Amino acid sequence: MTPGGRPRVAGLVLGAAASLLLPGCRGRGAVPAPETPGGTGVAATPPEQIVLFYPGDDTLLHRERREVPELPGAVPPRIKLVLGELLAGSRDGWPAAFPWMATVEAVFVDRAGNAFVDLSSPPPDAVAGTATEVALAYATVNTVVANCPGIQRVQLLFGGREVETFGHLDLSRPLVPRPELIAP
Amino acid sequence: MTRQRVLSIAAVLVLAAVPLVALTVNTPKGAAEVFARGDLIDLIELLRLTGADVQFAPAAGSYNALLDAHEAQFTPGGNLAVIDGKLVSLPGPVRTLEGHVVGSLATAGALLAPLGWSLRGTAAAPELVASGGDRLEVARVASPTGTLAVVRGTAQRPRLGSAPGIVTLTFAGPVTLGAPVPVEAELLGGDLREGTLTLRLAPGIEVASTYPLDDPPRFVLKLESSGTTAASAPATGEARTGPLVVLDPGHGGEDQGAKGPAGELEKDITLALARLVAGRLQAAGVTARLTRDGDEGVPLADRTALANRLRADAFVSIHANASPARGAKGAETYFMNVDASDPQAAQSAARENASAPADTVQLILWDLAHVANITASSRLARGLQGRLDALQGIRDRGVKQAPFVVLTGATAPAALVEVGFLSNPDEAARLTGRASQDELADALSEAIVGFLRTAEVATEPSPTP
Numbered sequence: 001m002t003p004g005g006r007p008r009v010a011g012l013v014l015g016a017a018a019s020l021l022l023p024g025c026r027g028r029g030a031v032p033a034p035e036t037p038g039g040t041g042v043a044a045t046p047p048e049q050i051v052l053f054y055p056g057d058d059t060l061l062h063r064e065r066r067e068v069p070e071l072p073g074a075v076p077p078r079i080k081l082v083l084g085e086l087l088a089g090s091r092d093g094w095p096a097a098f099p100w101m102a103t104v105e106a107v108f109v110d111r112a113g114n115a116f117v118d119l120s121s122p123p124p125d126a127v128a129g130t131a132t133e134v135a136l137a138y139a140t141v142n143t144v145v146a147n148c149p150g151i152q153r154v155q156l157l158f159g160g161r162e163v164e165t166f167g168h169l170d171l172s173r174p175l176v177p178r179p180e181l182i183a184p
Numbered sequence: 185m186t187r188q189r190v191l192s193i194a195a196v197l198v199l200a201a202v203p204l205v206a207l208t209v210n211t212p213k214g215a216a217e218v219f220a221r222g223d224l225i226d227l228i229e230l231l232r233l234t235g236a237d238v239q240f241a242p243a244a245g246s247y248n249a250l251l252d253a254h255e256a257q258f259t260p261g262g263n264l265a266v267i268d269g270k271l272v273s274l275p276g277p278v279r280t281l282e283g284h285v286v287g288s289l290a291t292a293g294a295l296l297a298p299l300g301w302s303l304r305g306t307a308a309a310p311e312l313v314a315s316g317g318d319r320l321e322v323a324r325v326a327s328p329t330g331t332l333a334v335v336r337g338t339a340q341r342p343r344l345g346s347a348p349g350i351v352t353l354t355f356a357g358p359v360t361l362g363a364p365v366p367v368e369a370e371l372l373g374g375d376l377r378e379g380t381l382t383l384r385l386a387p388g389i390e391v392a393s394t395y396p397l398d399d400p401p402r403f404v405l406k407l408e409s410s411g412t413t414a415a416s417a418p419a420t421g422e423a424r425t426g427p428l429v430v431l432d433p434g435h436g437g438e439d440q441g442a443k444g445p446a447g448e449l450e451k452d453i454t455l456a457l458a459r460l461v462a463g464r465l466q467a468a469g470v471t472a473r474l475t476r477d478g479d480e481g482v483p484l485a486d487r488t489a490l491a492n493r494l495r496a497d498a499f500v501s502i503h504a505n506a507s508p509a510r511g512a513k514g515a516e517t518y519f520m521n522v523d524a525s526d527p528q529a530a531q532s533a534a535r536e537n538a539s540a541p542a543d544t545v546q547l548i549l550w551d552l553a554h555v556a557n558i559t560a561s562s563r564l565a566r567g568l569q570g571r572l573d574a575l576q577g578i579r580d581r582g583v584k585q586a587p588f589v590v591l592t593g594a595t596a597p598a599a600l601v602e603v604g605f606l607s608n609p610d611e612a613a614r615l616t617g618r619a620s621q622d623e624l625a626d627a628l629s630e631a632i633v634g635f636l637r638t639a640e641v642a643t644e645p646s647p648t649p
Contacts, residue, residue: 135508178585
């Protein structure tokens with residue numbers, strides 16, 4: 001954590017949920033989600049099936065496939081749904097990606113393929129350690145990108161604020177997925 | 185980029201006692217009325233009066249306003265907008281009222297400014313005017329030579345002034361501020377008043393030098409620690425006589441870092457390890473400097489800046505890990521990532537880091553230097569990880585890449601090493617034991633010395649046959 005046990009913030013206040021539909025993000029059933037972020041996957045995933053990423057003891061991210069009743073076509077609700085599933089925890093026994101009971105507060109998407117995801121703020125000192133930061137950041141980024149064609153980068157906001165860092169990773173800008181962090 | 189537009193439009197807000205009011209706008213094409221309610225005005229009509237092309241995307245419920253290559257995207261129901269690709273917070277929400285998209289005058293001003301327009305006058309009688317001046321945008325940029333504050337959007341050479349904690353730039357020609365000054369590390373925001381841009385600096389930060397750049401025109405301020413910060417204080421070692429390495433004990437002060445099950449603190453372990461490594465390096469003829477030599481907080485940017493200022497041959501940030509996976513154990517080493525999939529960011533960085541106009545040749549040279557540094561950082565990281573692998577009980581997690589703040593802008597080969605997991609009780613106990621710390625210090629110092637030796641070989645000229 002940064003001094004004071006709180007994340008550094010850049011003063012950006014997220015007031016209310018706002019969303020822009022990303023052009024090119026298809027509705028249900030139009031285009032299967034890639035198996036892995038960055039277009040490295042090959043297997044087609046049915047629209048109702050999503051893939052989530054959870055950390056393991058090897059500090060890599062592990063896939064967990066899950067079926068959902070309906071996958072929204074519009075990007076913001078789609079992101080909320082898949083992240084809601086991620087934050088609900090693993091059904092396969094993987095550790096939680098987030099060290100606190102995080103919730104998705106708002107999602108904002110721009111036309112450049114950036115998704116801005118506002119999550120509830122962590123309690124003081126909840127986020128410690130590089131592996132913890134990597135897990136929460138890239139579980140989120142990889143999950144969003146894997147389940148929403150057209151999204152290329154994800155920036156995490158906490159409590160409506162832009163966070164520079166929890167002490168290690170640069171969270172002040174959108175992150176691209178890192179397929180190499182996914183277990184083979 | 186000097187706007188020669190002298191167009192000026194007077195707008196008169198007719199505030200009546202009745203709820204329905206209208207903004208009467210005088211333009212060269214004639215007067216126009218804009219829907220208003222109290223202090224809320226129709227943003228779409230106001231934007232269109234500037235000549236902006238405003239389009240509505242029904243599926244998204246969002247509006248895009250385009251004018252002179254500038255773009256503002258906003259959505260009724262929120263107070264966020266994406267302006268020229270950057271997410272910004274508006275002063276107030278955008279609302280839908282009686283079929284109109286409305287916002288406060290402040291919100292309107294925030295949307296108009298990036299498009300080169302502004303609202304002046306009073307709330308009762310505002311004027312919609314073309315800014316007619318340069319639209320300034322300030323960005324903090326981490327470059328190989330240090331942190332820069334880049335003032336974009338002007339070819340003017342401002343008159344500089346300074347006072348404790350601030351620097352002022354007074355422009356002779358008209359200017360407006362296109363976006364809020366960032367609050368980020370060395371920069372603590374700023375404002376523009378009557379042609380003077382005031383930048384607030386973090387404690388201990390001062391402007392070391394300034395220079396203009398062209399294509400696109402911009403004015404650059406190089407920021408450095410003033411010499412009173414912990415990072416710039418001498419740590420260990422005397423004058424440089426050979427290779428120099430900067431060791432960075434992670435965290436410190438109020439920032440305790442990770443905490444072990446028995447209360448072990450990462451900041452204490454990293455400092456103890458760094459001191460041990462420094463002693464071993466000194467014995468091997470390598471000058472070692474620490475970014476902190478006590479329990480004190482040092483900004484992340486200052487840690488890298490120290491290595492850059494000393495022209496270090498290597499920068500190693502030492503940490504202890506923690507994971508939500510309680511069984512996680514072993515060492516990990518990271519170096520700065522290069523996102524080949526993010527060419528826009530790479531190109532932007534290349535431009536900002538170039539010391540002359542960003543032509544193609546410079547971009548190529550910057551890219552070559554950057555790649556060379558990444559390659560050396562990779563070699564340093566692999567050397568550190570390899571030595572830690574050799575230690576009994578340490579499991580290899582390999583070398584990884586990620587965007588670490590403390591490695592950003594490092595001109596020396598740089599790596600961040602996680603010596604073990606404090607979240608694992610067994611490893612936490614091991615990391616606090618002196619014998620284990622000695623083993624870790626041996627491994628780290630041997631890896632660093634080995635890296636320096638191979639670096640010397642790599643830089644020696646090839647013998648002539």
